Amino acid sequence: MTCMKKLTALLVSAALALSLLAGCGGSKALSQVIADLLSNLYDNVTVETDSGLTAALKKAAAAGSTQEEVLAALVEELNLSGVRLTLRQLQEGRQGDRGVELVFQSGADPDAAARSAVNGWASAFGALPDDGSYTARVAMIEAEGGYYIAVDVEVLRAGSHDKDEPDDNDEDEDDEPAPSKDPYTKVDDRNYTINTSEGLQKLVEDLNWPEANTILSVNITLNCDVTLDDTWIPIGTEQNPYTGAFDGGKHTISGLSVSSSDDYVGLFGYIQGGTVQNLTLDNPNVKSTYTSVTTGEDFGDTTSIGYVGAVAGTNNGGIIENCHITGGTISAIADASCVGGVVGENGGSVTGCSSTGNVTATGSGDTFAGGVVGQNNGGSVTACCSTSSVSGYEAGGVVGFNFGTVTACYHANGSVSGNRAGGVVGYNLTYSVGGIVFGGTVTACYWSGTGPTHGIGDSESDINATKVDGNTVTWKTAFDGNESLTGLSQAAGGWYTSPVNEKTPPKLNWETP
Structure with missing residues (x-):
């Protein structure tokens, strides 16, 4: 159906990770x-x-x-x-x-x-x-x-904390201003710590991205909240991907603004085996106007596609964990695209992430839109949730197109609309070889909101993608499970906290004190 040529490489990456x-x-x-x-x-x-x-x-x-x-x-x-x-x-x-x-x-x-x-x-x-x-x-x-x-x-x-302060006898001396922090600290050639709001932008400039590729392999840790004032150039491309580790330290990046005609768009354009974790992006505005090259009538014959996500356009074999998008708009206007609140295309793992912004994929061809992931191509999406409003040709409250695993996820409140619209997944691709079924799986997922008729847009069955109707199934039921349903608490491995009442979805642990 789409991007199948990448699947073998993704499976090899997973095998290498297991051997390590x-x-x-x-x-x-x-x-x-x-x-x-x-x-x-x-x-x-x-x-x-x-x-x-x-x-x-x-x-x-x-x-x-x-x-x-x-x-x-x-x-x-x-x-x-x-x-x-x-x-x-x-x-x-x-x-x-x-x-x-x-x-x-x-x-x-x-x-x-x-x-x-x-x-x-x-x-x-x-x-x-x-x-x-x-x-x-x-x-x-x-x-x-x-x-x-x-x-x-x-x-x-114990050390002294007043050794640099003036004595009482120095009251008449002019007060000296406190020394300013360095924007970032270089621990060594591959490790940097961001100390000020401007530090991340300064590091990117000093490492001369995108003219030079130095930043693609460095590890970056935030020690403070960051505000981006300039239009951002996504870090990493398919030819030169980001392979380092970015730890947000549970801090927030505000002001992320990307408007690009490139094919991989987000804070990171393309991640290959790298890690992004413990980060909140507040009110991002990420947009792609990529024009793809189409050689046939359907998405499978499209040689180039736009991939858009607030954290990453594409995550290929990498780890995105505990990342949260609060507000903002993630969108693409292209012939064909994969747009997700967090990740456009996922061929690695996305765990414990959430999105509340608007996600829109518009174009003349197939467009996949998901509250968290646009296209899950052989990857895993676990313990993720969204209240985003989502629209696309194939649109899902959590994942637009799935050819991987979606486990213990939910979508609540926001609308989902499209040719194939699902409360959890827009289109779940499966196929059979010799009686053995391969492809996408959905496990212990739940949804509520307006628009979709089913949890999986291409299926009349809501097995493992259950609607929370407030009567037969409440959010408390979704969390605890029952004799016929596997609950989020069991399937998510501790990522969620119990909902405060039957009408309120459970929160991820990062949202609770």
């Missing part, structure tokens, strides 16, 4: 990876691996299903309940105080996971008083889909 996971070393070796990276970065911090912390982390990982639950269990295992501080609170810490932090880094590369953790902690470690003394015990273990990385920092000697 199988080949990772033991917990001692993993803990040494993070210790080696953190050592010698800070003169006032001594870094060491700790078998006790590793053992506690393993127990905590077995006890919890989310990062927050694992952190709570770890703090309890360390007997720090009620007295545990964060790393930032240690700036004012006293001798004996301890700060514990935990991160989950998805992926199969322990070195990349460790680098991302070190980047995320950089500002907190850097803010510790220079004349203080600290010990950082670290542990890193492999978990399903990635790695848990923990640090337990103890204050050996």
